[in-house]
Structure formats: structure tokens, C-alpha cells
Amino acid sequence: MFKLLGRDLAIDLGTANTLIYEQGRGIVLNEPSIVALRQEGNRKIPVAFGAEAKVMLGRTPDGVKVIRPVRTGVIADFEVAGLMLSHFLSKARKKSHSLLKPRVIVGVPSGITEVEKRAIRESIEGAAREVKLIDEAMAAAIGCKLPITEATASLIVDIGGGTTDIAIISLKDLVYSVSVRQGGDAMDEAIINYMRRRHHLLIGESTAELVKKTIGSAHPDYDAQEMEVRGRSLTSGAPSALNISGKEIREAISEVVSTIVAAIRQALENTPPELSGDIISHGISLAGGGALLKGLDRLISEELNVSARISDDALAAVAEGAGKCLDSMEIYSEVLF
Known part of the structure; x- marks a missing residue:
């Protein structure tokens, strides 16, 4: 009966991805923190969320904008973040069949302001009966079993x-x-700037991310890797492709x-x-x-x-750690605020 009444949730509201952990079930949602919107007058009408919206990055028709509502770990666009969170929460809760609104724990970067904390609480309050915050580093440490x-x-x-x-x-x-x-976004930006400056090639965010994941490295041992990078030439304006080495990306x-x-x-x-x-x-x-x-x-x-x-599971550490706080409230209550 308790399970029907309400399974509590833990959210890692990240700049790149949003993860939701459900008590007793583990990670139930892992989607990019991206929304595609159509502007009609003063109204913002969502077209797609998460992975569906990410595919549209740099490929949208006129009138449709792809927005990342979370920047550097804090909410940059309050209205869009609210739309995204309520969509993700309803998607996660659809699978759980609970009747009551859940209690929610959200991971936040250390050193965020009271205003930023309030923005996070308010964007979730409609979908939760209680909102608690946890420092992301603390949640990651719990998730890493430290x-x-x-x-x-x-x-x-x-x-x-x-x-x-x-x-x-x-x-x-x-x-x-x-x-x-x-973080990861700054690396993507550095790759975009490097390609523009050194090779006069214009590439998008998705391509930069692919380059980082494929041949990006922090250590000279991986310098020999190569891949073809496609974009638009700034000199001719035509589509262009060239081979890039791991060494160049490491330097970038x-x-x-x-x-x-x-x-x-x-x-x-x-x-x-x-x-x-x-x-x-x-x-x-x-x-x-x-x-x-x-x-x-x-x-x-x-x-x-x-x-x-x-x-072991680096990507899910914050959500897993915040989730463990739900499972063992008596041990971890002091780390929540």
C-alpha cells in the first residue's frame, strides 16, 4: 500500500542531462536537459523534450528554438525549466502508479545563491509535496560509496x-x-573555437561533443587517434571535412x-x-x-x-547518491537542506 501512496524521487538537474531516481526502483529517467520550443506571441509552446529535442540541435526550422534551461548548474530560464521538469516528473511518475505527490531531493552545485535555490524549489514545488536540496558533491560521494x-x-x-x-x-x-x-560544455566550446580559429571550419555543438567523446583526451598517450570532422568552411562557405588528430583536440x-x-x-x-x-x-x-x-x-x-x-557509474553518481538519502533518511538527514 505504501508504494501506491507515493514513491519519493531524487533529481540530478544537470546542465547536460537530467536524471531521476525513484525510491525502490533506481534510475527511471536519463534525458538531455534540452527543450525545443515554438514561440507564439508571448507564449512558449514546447515541441519536444530531452533526447527528442537534442536531435534538433542546429537543425530546427524557422520559429522553433532549442533551449538549454539549465546553465552552469543553475536555472537560467525559469519558465522553460519548469516545463521541462514537470514533463520529466510526469514521465517518471507514469511508470510508478503512485497516488500521492512524491517527496523530492534535488542535487545543486555548491556555492549557489539563495535566489538560485529558490528558483529550483519553485520549479518543482507544483509536482512535489516536499522539496529538499543536497550539495552535488555530497550526493556524488554517497553515490560513489565513499x-x-x-x-x-x-x-x-x-x-x-x-x-x-x-x-x-x-x-x-x-x-x-x-x-x-x-565542465564538459566548456570543452565542447573550446573544440568549436579551435576548429574555427585553426582550420576555418564551423561545427555545431553536437559535432563538438562527438569529437570530444571519440578522440578527446587529457593525456598524450591518446594523441595518435584520428577522426573525420565535418562542418562548413568559413573560407568557401561550402560543406567541408578534414581529419583531426587526438593531439589537436587535447591541446584545444x-x-x-x-x-x-x-x-x-x-x-x-x-x-x-x-x-x-x-x-x-x-x-x-x-x-x-x-x-x-x-x-x-x-x-x-x-x-x-x-x-x-x-x-563505477560516473554519470549516475549524483542521482544514485541523492536516492540513497531517500532510502536511509535517518542516516543522511543532516546533509539535506
């Missing part, structure tokens, strides 16, 4: 689309946390990667000496889609002399 309840330090780096959240956690509390507004995204490594180094420098020993023995845990960049774990290990490992 011993956050013990008196030992864990260093988590959650590299998302819009932000990289870094935190040192001990005894269910953040000893140090920082959110850098650099090196500034973003360096920013992330520098932020991790700063976190290590701000660690109390007693906890530094714990981090040396446990290493650095990497989560988020950006952690899957080839060779990033090796580069971090070499640059900082601390072992780094990618968590």
Missing part, C-alpha cells in the same frame, strides 16, 4: 556539463568545497582541463594535515560525465601525485 559518515577524509570531484564540484568530506560534513564553472581542451586540475590542487592545499594522509591512502574519486574523458584520471594522478579513479 565512507562519508566516518572520521576519515574523502575527496570527490564531480565533473558535469556546466560545473565541476570538488569537495573534501568527513563526518557527513564538507571540510572544503568549491564549484568551478567549467587543455585550458579547461588545467582549470579543473588547478581547482583540485587548491582543494588539496586547503586540506587540514591530518586529513591529507587519508586522501593519500584513499585517493581522489572522479564522478560525472566529464570524468569519462580519456586519460583524465592518469593526468590528475601524475600532476598531483595522488591516485585518481573513476567511479
